[in-house]
Amino acid sequence: MPLICGDWLSSTRIAMMSLAEEGAFIHLLCHAWADPDCTLPDDDASLAMLSRLGDAWASGSGQKLRGVFISDPDRPGRIYNPRQRSVREAQTERIIAARNHGLAGSNGRWKLKNARALPEHSASSARALPEHSVGNASSPVGRRQAAASAGAARGYRKPKPNPFGG
Numbered sequence: 001m002p003l004i005c006g007d008w009l010s011s012t013r014i015a016m017m018s019l020a021e022e023g024a025f026i027h028l029l030c031h032a033w034a035d036p037d038c039t040l041p042d043d044d045a046s047l048a049m050l051s052r053l054g055d056a057w058a059s060g061s062g063q064k065l066r067g068v069f070i071s072d073p074d075r076p077g078r079i080y081n082p083r084q085r086s087v088r089e090a091q092t093e094r095i096i097a098a099r100n101h102g103l104a105g106s107n108g109r110w111k112l113k114n115a116r117a118l119p120e121h122s123a124s125s126a127r128a129l130p131e132h133s134v135g136n137a138s139s140p141v142g143r144r145q146a147a148a149s150a151g152a153a154r155g156y157r158k159p160k161p162n163p164f165g166g
Contacts, residue, residue, distance in 0.1 A: 001033035002087060013068060021061050024051035028065065029084055038085045039078035042071060 008014060014022060031050045032038045040047065048057035051065065069079040 001030060001084070002091070004087075017064060018061070020053065020056065021064055024053045024057075024061065025065055025068065027051050028069075029081060032081060032084060033088070037072070037075060037078070037080065038088050039072050039075055039080045040069065042077050042079045 014025070017025065028040060028047065028051050032040050040050065044057060044062055047062065047065070048054055051057065053061050053065075057065075066079075069081050072078040072080050
């Protein structure tokens with residue numbers, strides 16, 4: 001959920017909230033953002049728990065916080081914050097527009113009517129070169145030899161036997 005700091009800090013409604021009420025409002029907005037329609041249950045007990053105000057909800061804080069939400073006509077028993085919903089709708093429109101723009105670019109690039117792959121790029125002519133293959137059972141270089149040469153490339157050397165024994 002985007003937080004528009006300038007709008008938040010300049011809001012008279014928010015400035016009139018206590019620190020606990022402001023935190024409760026953020027909690028409620030976060031819970032609403034998790035809902036596809038940005039709604040919350042229109043129930044004081046649920047809102048008190050979701051806001052984490054508990055008993056303080058009934059002592060005036062709940063009434064103040066309810067003032068920033070309105071009833072959803074499409075979903076009875078639910079409330080929403082109009083500003084948050086408009087931000088969600090704008091974000092959804094941007095996402096859809098970006099997706100459509102990307103699809104149009106992709107279609108323009110890859111769905112050309114007369115586009116043909118060059119024969120050397122077709123799957124039927126793809127062959128791995130021995131120098132590009134990983135050391136495995138079909139490789140002329142065994143696993144131990146590949147591991148030893150990889151270790152030597154990193155500066156590891158097999159210790160020489162001790163001439164004095166032991």
